[in-house]
Amino acid sequence: MAKATLAEETAQAVIRYIIDNRLLPGDKLPTEPEFMEKLSVGRGTLREGIKLLAARNIIDIRQGAGSFVSPKRGIPDDPLGLTFIYDDNELVVDMLDVRLLFEPHVARLAASQATEQQRAAIMEQADEVERCIKSGESYIAADARFHRLIAEASGNIVFGNLTYILNTSIAKNIEITKDAQRDSNTIRYHRRIALAIKNGKPNDAASDMSMHLQLLREFVREKMH
């Protein structure tokens, strides 16, 4: 028990170190001997603390290379705590209702706020999703990235992280709804959304995002019944 508490204290000390030194994702942490001295802890305790932080997606341990600030920025694998929700169908519709509330607004913000570089990246990502679909590859990751790029272009930090979180659930949506109709909705509306953002048309971007998600919702409900 004392040992667990010590490991937890060490984990908190490592977090403080990261914050105080304003380390960014990908930055390397001090070596083990350096860190043991800085935090005044033994090797075993330091390793336990680092393991706790790895389990929380705050640190990546790369064997032989050291420990690094994780690009996941402490965002967990199941941020919404959905691992233990057992009614999957209901969950997919609930998730779409949440996305319908957020994502049209986020697309509207992106159309007015995005930098030129962000607009170009969103267009390219629409191309990438289309390429995956047409070649029959899985497009789950590419789809999630498309929605995330839009949220990051909204200029609101919390929307960016939140959309990332909601999109970790997109895999579930796609699995249930994968078919030709769903794929053509995605290709058509991703393209329209990307164009509206590129051309600085906030209302079009919001409307196209809304249509994209509403068609998906209708489709999921028809499959369910």
Add this chain to the structure above:
Amino acid sequence: MAKATLAEETAQAVIRYIIDNRLLPGDKLPTEPEFMEKLSVGRGTLREGIKLLAARNIIDIRQGAGSFVSPKRGIPDDPLGLTFIYDDNELVVDMLDVRLLFEPHVARLAASQATEQQRAAIMEQADEVERCIKSGESYIAADARFHRLIAEASGNIVFGNLTYILNTSIAKNIEITKDAQRDSNTIRYHRRIALAIKNGKPNDAASDMSMHLQLLREFVREKMH
């Protein structure tokens, strides 16, 4: 490295066990010897796996009593990954913009969907927040619980969990804005929101929630500049 992987595999096996047996928060896991046999792993590996799950808020280890499914349901302590966002002022406003988008909607749903029991619990919680404020106690936890009860009464699983997540950040809001004006906004509008939900008035509930958050947002911005 092999050991870390084995612990992770064990953690996954424990999650599968929880799902397969549909265990709920607070349920006890099998004893160590039983679990070692079920999962065909040694004591050290099992303990490492359980520790990983405790770090992810999936399991609570109670010394001497055993391991239990955590009421946190795997929702992490920093679900939005805000530990490493360094501009706090900007973060508070961004957070309020997100809450403004969805809490009025959630209050509207609660006013039409909540059970009698849920309506009563929301009223009681408004009383509790008021009591804390008037007695000078910290009301961070009571405030978060008020907003969470409303979200849970919306009938949408994802809104419930999401509000819990956004409310882990309410502490930050309150710290920045704690003063008499803020407190009276909270007392007045919590009461109005609770009454609108109790009386089944969706538009009033949405409007009162919107006012509550907009006044808070205005207040935070004035403090910032």
